[in-house]
């Protein structure tokens with residue numbers, strides 16, 4: 001599992017699940033992240049800029065599996 005090569009995720013490190021308001025690190029993705037399911041459900045969002053600070057600023061919490069240190 002890794003970064004995706006199709007829009008709008010091309011080369012992006014972080015992917016947000018707007019349904020659960022969680023952010024995932026695609027370089028450390030685990031099967032528990034269910035990234036493909038998130039994309040299929042159209043719950044996936046990207047961040048501009050593509051970093052954790054921006055995700056947190058938008059109200060996203062860390063994924064327990066690939067980032068850890070959840071604030072909830």
Ligand SMILES: [Zn+2]
Pocket residue numbers: 023024025029030032033063064065066067
């Ligand atoms: Zn994750």
